[in-house]
Amino acid sequence: MLSPFVQRKLASAFYKYDQEKNGLLEKEDLQLIAKRIAESFGLKKEDSKYQEILDTYAKVWDHYLSAADTDGDGKVSLIEFLEVREKMPPSQLEKNQEVNKLMFDCLDIDGSGTISFKEYEIFLKALGETNEESIKRAFESIDINKNGSISRDEYAKIRSDYGSSEDPEDPSKWFLGSF
Numbered sequence: 001m002l003s004p005f006v007q008r009k010l011a012s013a014f015y016k017y018d019q020e021k022n023g024l025l026e027k028e029d030l031q032l033i034a035k036r037i038a039e040s041f042g043l044k045k046e047d048s049k050y051q052e053i054l055d056t057y058a059k060v061w062d063h064y065l066s067a068a069d070t071d072g073d074g075k076v077s078l079i080e081f082l083e084v085r086e087k088m089p090p091s092q093l094e095k096n097q098e099v100n101k102l103m104f105d106c107l108d109i110d111g112s113g114t115i116s117f118k119e120y121e122i123f124l125k126a127l128g129e130t131n132e133e134s135i136k137r138a139f140e141s142i143d144i145n146k147n148g149s150i151s152r153d154e155y156a157k158i159r160s161d162y163g164s165s166e167d168p169e170d171p172s173k174w175f176l177g178s179f
Contacts (some may be wrong), residue, residue: 003088003166009173010163014081017129024075025065030057032105036126039050041109049109055104063099084116085163096155104155114149129177 002010019029034057043050068076069082070116107115107123117139124135142158150158161172173179 002082005166006164006169007082009130010082010085011078013176014078017171024077025081026075027061030061033057033126037106037122040122040126053106056106057162059099059102064096095173100156100159104152116149120150123179131178134178138174138177141171144171
């Protein structure tokens with residue numbers, strides 16, 4: 001069973017991804033986030049990177065959230081979201097790592113192999129985070145080695161730990177901004 005702390009983090013993620021604010025996650029919520037990210041980077045619809053970002057967020061639905069849509073209505077409630085995470089086998093967590101790598105690439109827009117503060121800020125703002133101090137604190141918290149950027153390994157660890165770490169002091173709790 002998921003601990004209350006992990007449930008709270010997952011609920012926070014759920015509501016950040018629920019862009020329509022209707023209490024349900026839908027593929028369209030993820031597409032809105034993807035479009036905001038792409039457009040914030042100055043990409044146009046005809047750019048291949050724009051489409052890559054949209055495709056990646058569609059994969060998030062296909063590889064993770066569609067499993068939570070137990071009644072097949074194209075919508076995931078918070079209860080469904082928590083239940084699928086609770087029942088997720090370790091093999092699925094490994095598959096999610098592949099999608100996490102793609103999500104990293106969506107943010108590493110300059111192809112440097114790291115995510116800069118500006119790139120991460122675009123991600124959090126796409127989720128609706130508006131508090132500049134929270135954005136700064138989130139970035140500083142998840143920059144584990146304190147070198148001013150987020151490596152692929154740091155990103156993968158933090159993203160994975162966000163949904164599993166029981167430690168209230170773990171920096172992963174800041175992955176999606178204010179908590």
